[in-house]
Amino acid sequence: MVVPRPIRLLTLISAFLFLWLVYQIFKSDLPHGSPPKEEKITNWVKDPNLDPTDEPPEPLRRVIGNNYAPNNPDSSRVNATLMALVRNNEIDAMLQSMRDLERTWNSKFNYPWLFLNDEPFTDEFKEKTSAATRAEVRYELVPKEHWDMPSWINRDLYDESVEVLKAQGVQYMDRFSYHQMCRWNSGFFYKHPALLSTKYYWRVEPNVRFFCDVDYDVFGWMQDHNKTYGYTINLYDSPESVAGLWPATEKFLAVHKEHLHPNNAIQWLTDKEGRPENFEKAHGYSTCHFWSNFEIGDMDFWRSEAYEKYFNHLDRAGGFWYERWGDAPVHSIALGLFEDKSKIHWFRDIGYQHVPFLHCPNSSKCRGCETGKFTDGESFLQKEDCRAVYFKHVGMH
Ligand SMILES: Nc1nc2c(ncn2[C@@H]2O[C@H](COP(=O)(O)OP(=O)(O)O)[C@@H](O)[C@H]2O)c(=O)[nH]1
Ligand SMILES: *[C@@H]1O[C@H](CO)[C@@H](O)[C@H](O)[C@H]1NC(C)=O
Ligand SMILES: *[C@@H]1O[C@H](CO)[C@@H](O)[C@H](O)[C@H]1NC(C)=O
Ligand SMILES: *[C@@H]1O[C@H](CO)[C@@H](O)[C@H](O)[C@H]1NC(C)=O
Ligand SMILES: [Mg+2]
Numbered sequence: 172m173v174v175p176r177p178i179r180l181l182t183l184i185s186a187f188l189f190l191w192l193v194y195q196i197f198k199s200d201l202p203h204g205s206p207p208k209e210e211k212i213t214n215w216v217k218d219p220n221l222d223p224t225d226e227p228p229e230p231l232r233r234v235i236g237n238n239y240a241p242n243n244p245d246s247s248r249v250n251a252t253l254m255a256l257v258r259n260n261e262i263d264a265m266l267q268s269m270r271d272l273e274r275t276w277n278s279k280f281n282y283p284w285l286f287l288n289d290e291p292f293t294d295e296f297k298e299k300t301s302a303a304t305r306a307e308v309r310y311e312l313v314p315k316e317h318w319d320m321p322s323w324i325n326r327d328l329y330d331e332s333v334e335v336l337k338a339q340g341v342q343y344m345d346r347f348s349y350h351q352m353c354r355w356n357s358g359f360f361y362k363h364p365a366l367l368s369t370k371y372y373w374r375v376e377p378n379v380r381f382f383c384d385v386d387y388d389v390f391g392w393m394q395d396h397n398k399t400y401g402y403t404i405n406l407y408d409s410p411e412s413v414a415g416l417w418p419a420t421e422k423f424l425a426v427h428k429e430h431l432h433p434n435n436a437i438q439w440l441t442d443k444e445g446r447p448e449n450f451e452k453a454h455g456y457s458t459c460h461f462w463s464n465f466e467i468g469d470m471d472f473w474r475s476e477a478y479e480k481y482f483n484h485l486d487r488a489g490g491f492w493y494e495r496w497g498d499a500p501v502h503s504i505a506l507g508l509f510e511d512k513s514k515i516h517w518f519r520d521i522g523y524q525h526v527p528f529l530h531c532p533n534s535s536k537c538r539g540c541e542t543g544k545f546t547d548g549e550s551f552l553q554k555e556d557c558r559a560v561y562f563k564h565v566g567m568h
Contacts, residue, residue: 211566215559219567220543224519224532232391234279239388241281241305248282251371251390256287256313256352256360259296264377269303271381280388282373283307285365289318289351309365317359318351324492332493339411344495354491356463356498358482361470370394370471376464380529382522383537389467389518399514400506401467403523403530405558407445408460410452412495417456419488420504423481430477436507436515439564445557459557460503464525467518477509512565519567527552 212219238247253272257265269284283306286292292310301308320329336344343349360366371390393401424431431437442457443450449458472478482501490496506515522537523530527548531540546552 211564212559212562215562218543218545219558219562220519220530220532222533224534226387226520227392227396227516227518230392230395231387232395233387239280241307246281247388247391248280249371249388249390249394250369251282251373251393252366252369253277253282253284253375254287254360254366254372255284255375255377256356257377258288259290259293261377262296262299265296266299266303268375268377268379268381269300271379272375273304275381275383276385276389277304277306279386281306282390283309285309285311287311287313287360287363287365289313289348311363311365313355313359313363317355317362320351320492321486323487324489328489329492336411336495341409341412341495344412350492350495353495353497353501354486357491357496357501358473358486361473366470371467371469374463374466374468376525378526379464380522380524380539382524382531382540383520383534385521385536389521393467393469393516396516397514398516399469399472399510400461400502401516401518402461402463403465403518403521404462404528404556405459405561406462406499406528406555407449407557408453408458408497408500410449410458412497413453413456413458413490413500415454415488415490415494416485416496416500416504417454419485419490420481420508421455423484424508427477427480430480430509432509432511434511434513435509436512436565439561440504440507442560442564445560446554456500456504457557457560458500459560460497460499461506462525462528463497463499463502465521465523466502472506472510475509478505481505481509513568515565515568517567528555 232247237243240246255265255268284300284304286296286300286309288310289312291312297310320326333345361372366372371393373389392398439459440457441450441455442459445457445459450456485491485496485501519532520534520536521530522532522540524540524547527546529540529544529547531537531542531544533542545556
């Protein structure tokens with residue numbers, strides 16, 4: 172029997188389709204586990220927070236007996252402190268943050284709290300915050316020379332710049348103390364005499380929330396795993412607030428190439444695709460940054476020669492005043508350029524909220540937040556999320 176040519180072709184196609192179908196069925200049976208921790212996500216299809224989140228890799232330091240008891244002189248605590256710059260009138264908001272962090276973590280590990288302020292703390296502030304923890308608490312004034320507008324800033328030019336950028340919608344541009352706060356968080360907190368003999372810090376702001384129980388020593392983990400910096404959220408910045416920051420950074424790099432780390436994250440800093448209009452307005456900076464109201468870091472990085480020179484360069488350039496450079500983009504750019512990117516850690520297990528953004532992992536240790544939800548505010552805020560850009564260029568370390 173002779174099979175006509177078109178039929179032969181059809182049979183061939185059917186056989187091929189059958190094999191393809193079998194392959195597809197088999198493929199969908201493969202396990203769909205969460206991606207390995209260090210993997211880069213080149214195609215962001217779903218929030219990694221929806222994947223089950225566990226503790227980071229061993230070694231993990233645990234509470235055993237009284238090794239982390241508050242007054243134990245031989246405790247297992249490493250060289251670290253919790254730290255908050257805060258005003259007296261933020262007492263209730265500060266107590267909210269303390270309650271959450273003590274409940275989820277610090278009541279187990281009892282790291283000291285350090286409160287800093289440009290004005291003396293009231294007795295009420297001291298009494299209420301001391302009562303919110305069993306750990307040691309200290310209260311310190313920010314030295315005037317760390318807080319005041321430096322002599323080389325032209326007050327008239329500052330006033331004019333405030334009007335110009337206010338008209339462009341830069342939030343907080345007209346709040347003098349906001350500029351002071353951003354500059355202090357960029358270049359001074361780790362120079363405070365009360366912090367000089369401390370290595371790691373965890374920055375805590377008033378009115379933040381922590382959702383998940385954390386059962387290992389977070390600072391000990393930073394030390395054991397050689398991490399410099401830990402974050403939870405990556406956000407785009409308002410490009411108008413940092414228009415001159417990248418150009419000033421490029422000037423610095425032109426004469427200080429030696430500080431560029433061979434394993435840097437410059438591709439994250441200079442990503443164009445995520446938000447092209449930000450990249451344009453910020454003259455080559457993606458504006459993607461670690462949201463620094465949460466940060467766990469090694470202050471020896473801020474004390475390094477590279478960062479000290481970089482900060483002084485930026486400080487002289489005047490952008491903390493004539494623009495509204497935040498400590499978040501400044502810290503992020505420095506880390507992305509001068510540090511080994513594998514030393515930057517995503518604390519995916521620490522559920523966190525600072526209005527209007529949150530970080531809510533998929534874990535039975537978390538309560539009070541909706542898994543994977545990124546904002547509590549208007550839905551347009553969703554596009555401020557730039558974790559995808561970070562994971563694409565750097566990965567999830
Ligand atoms: N002592 C003091 N703390 C400040 C001042 N300005 C801001 N802060 C603190 O700096 C942090 C950031 O300020 P915040 O108003 O929360 O800014 P936002 O998070 O960017 O909206 C918070 O911990 C504030 O309590 C100030 O003038 N004095
Ligand atoms: C959390 O992870 C579990 C296990 O993989 C999954 O079944 C569940 O759908 C995840 N939760 C969310 C909100 O995605
Ligand atoms: C803590 O760390 C700081 C900064 O690295 C260092 O100067 C200090 O000596 C350390 N203290 C202890 C007890 O190790
Ligand atoms: C951390 O750094 C020290 C000193 O450079 C090294 O001995 C150690 O193996 C490193 N540990 C890890 C986990 O990378
Ligand atoms: Mg805040």
